[in-house]
Structure formats: C-alpha cells, structure tokens
Amino acid sequence: QKEVEQNSGPLSVPEGAIASLNCTYSDRGSQSFFWYRQYSGKSPELIMSIYSNGDKEDGRFTAQLNKASQYVSLLIRDSQPSDSATYLCAVNLFTSGTYKYIFGTGTRLKVLA
Amino acid sequence: ETGVTQTPRHLVMGMTNKKSLKCEQHLGHNAMYWYKQSAKKPLELMFVYSLEERVENNSVPSRFSPECPNSSHLFLHLHTLQPEDSALYLCASSQVGQGADTQYFGPGTRLTVL
Numbered sequence: 001q002k003e004v005e006q007n008s009g010p011l012s013v014p015e016g017a018i019a020s021l022n023c024t025y026s027d028r029g030s031q032s033f034f035w036y037r038q039y040s041g042k043s044p045e046l047i048m049s050i051y052s053n054g055d056k057e058d059g060r061f062t063a064q065l066n067k068a069s070q071y072v073s074l075l076i077r078d079s080q081p082s083d084s085a086t087y088l089c090a091v092n093l094f095t096s097g098t099y100k101y102i103f104g105t106g107t108r109l110k111v112l113a
Numbered sequence: 114e115t116g117v118t119q120t121p122r123h124l125v126m127g128m129t130n131k132k133s134l135k136c137e138q139h140l141g142h143n144a145m146y147w148y149k150q151s152a153k154k155p156l157e158l159m160f161v162y163s164l165e166e167r168v169e170n171n172s173v174p175s176r177f178s179p180e181c182p183n184s185s186h187l188f189l190h191l192h193t194l195q196p197e198d199s200a201l202y203l204c205a206s207s208q209v210g211q212g213a214d215t216q217y218f219g220p221g222t223r224l225t226v227l
Contacts, residue, residue, distance in 0.1 A: 032214060043218040044156075045205050085207070088156070092214045098168055099209050101146075101216060105155040 002029060004091050006104035014112050019106050023089030026070070029065040033072045034066055034090040037083075038106065044088055048074065079111045116140040117219035119204050125225045126194065128148050134189040134222050136204030145187040146216065147179060156203070159205045161179040162187060 005024045013019045021035075032051050035042035050056045050065040050072065056063045062075040072091075076083055086106040093100055116139045126132050140226060147159040161169035162181040175197075178190040187204055200225055205216040 034215060041201070041223075043201075043221045046215055046217070073155075090216070098121055098163070099214055100169075101207070101214065103156045103158075 003102045004089055004104040004105075006087075006089050006107045008105055009108040010110050011107055012110045012112055013079050015079060015081060015097040017079050019079045019083065019109055019111070021089075021109065022071060023073065023104055024071045025089075025091045025102075027091070027093050027095070028067075028070065029095060030067075030070075030091045030093040032092040033063070034092070035061075035063060035072075035074045036088040036090060038088060038102075040085075040087045041075050047087075075111075079109075079113045081111045084109055084111045091096075115219065117204060117206055117217050119202075119219035119222050121222060122148075122220060123223045123225075125227065126191070128194060128196075129191040131190070131192075131204050133191065134202055134204075134224075136187040136189075136219055138185055138204075138217075140185075140206055140217060142206040142208045142217075143184055144207050144209040145181060145184075146205040146207075147152040147187065148205065149200050150203060150221075151200040158170075159195035160189075177183050191224075194224075196226050199224055199226045 035048045038044040048067045050063040060077045064073045086108045088106045089104040120135045121127045144163040159173045160179040180188040201221045203221045204219040207216045
C-alpha cells in the first residue's frame with residue numbers, strides 16, 4: 001500500500017463547478033497535511049495546509065481532514081480554467097526520530113471552459 | 114517568489130561532463146531537500162539535510178553528490194550522468210521541528226543529458 005494515495009485523473013469539471021480532490025494516507029502518525037498545485041513544467045506551490053480534523057477554508061479552496069478515516073480532500077469552488085493543474089497531496093509524519101515528508105503522485109485537474 | 118532560488122534554470126550536459134546545481138533559501142529554514150521529477154512521474158525525494166547534516170539518502174546513484182555547506186545553501190554535484198537522469202530537479206526548504214513543516218520549492222533546474 002502506498003503511503004499517500006491519489007487518483008491520477010484526469011478529473012474533468014466544467015467551469016464554475018466544484019472540483020473535489022481526494023487523498024488517503026496509511027500512517028496514523030501523520031501530523032500535518034498539505035495541498036500543492038503544480039502547473040506543467042513548473043514547481044509545486046502551496047495552496048493549503050491543515051493540521052486538525054474538520055474543514056479549513058481559504059477563498060475558493062476548502063481542505064477537509066478526517067484522521068479517523070485517514071483522508072484529506074481539497075474542494076475548489078467556482079472552478080476556473082486557470083485551476084487546471086496537477087494537485088499534490090503531502091503528509092508530514094514523525095517517525096524513527098525524524099520528520100518525514102511524503103508526496104502523493106498527484107491528481108491532474110482539467111477545468112473545461 | 115517563494116524565497117528559494119535555483120541556478121541554473123536550464124542545463125544541457127553530456128554524459129562525461131561535471132556540473133553542479135545550486136540552491137539558496139532566504140527563509141531562515143533549517144532543512145533543505147533535493148527532489149527529482151521525471152516526465153509524468155511523481156516527485157522522488159533524493160536527499161534531505163536537516164541542520165546541515167544529511168538525514169536521508171534514498172538510494173540515489175553515486176553520480177549524484179549533495180553538499181550542504183550551511184543552512185542556506187545546497188548543491189547537487191553531477192558527474193557521468195545518463196540520459197535517463199534528464200528531469201526537473203527541485204530544491205525545497207522547510208523549518209523542521211515545529212509541526213508546521215511546510216516545504217517551499219524553488220523554480221527547479223531543467224536538466225537534459227545528451
């Protein structure tokens with residue numbers, strides 16, 4: 001089982017719709033959770049971080065964390081063509097005396113105009 | 114701009130060349146990372162330095178050699194590379210130990226090995 005799993009997509013949504021991206025993780029010791037956006041040929045940029053169960057909203061983005069079910073999701077409201085990118089989920093956990101940062105493989109999102 | 118810079122942005126080298134990638138962070142972080150990202154593949158963590166000590170080395174071939182002279186600078190020395198080493202090489206930094214271990218990425222170096 002992969003430590004951080006994401007559906008590779010592509011996930012296609014029409015402009016103005018809600019895009020829902022999901023991520024599951026295997027280690028219950030995971031402490032902090034991140035969503036990055038990566039445009040083709042560019043480096044990842046942080047969108048959201050979340051540390052406790054529940055929802056966290058920032059503009060059109062909402063991150064949801066459920067530690068009991070070991071999943072974290074990202075909702076993008078009013079999706080725009082400029083949101084088309086690969087979205088990477090990352091998990092930070094403390095193991096063997098050190099912090100370990102693990103990325104998922106990413107979900108490619110296409111917002112259709 | 115994330116506060117992490119990388120040079121050069123593009124590099125073309127032959128298999129017999131020796132070159133170095135440079136990364137500098139201006140965020141006061143205490144950990145730095147090298148990642149490799151090949152086309153249509155996920156990020157692969159190569160090396161981690163925390164407080165200038167290498168704490169992780171994920172079975173990377175010896176033709177890649179990292180160096181971290183201080184907490185703000187990180188190098189990746191390259192020699193006798195193979196064409197399959199062509200990829201985007203990303204540097205990142207973070208502040209380890211406070212739970213909010215967000216990694217900030219540089220723009221990357223696009224490496225082509227001929």
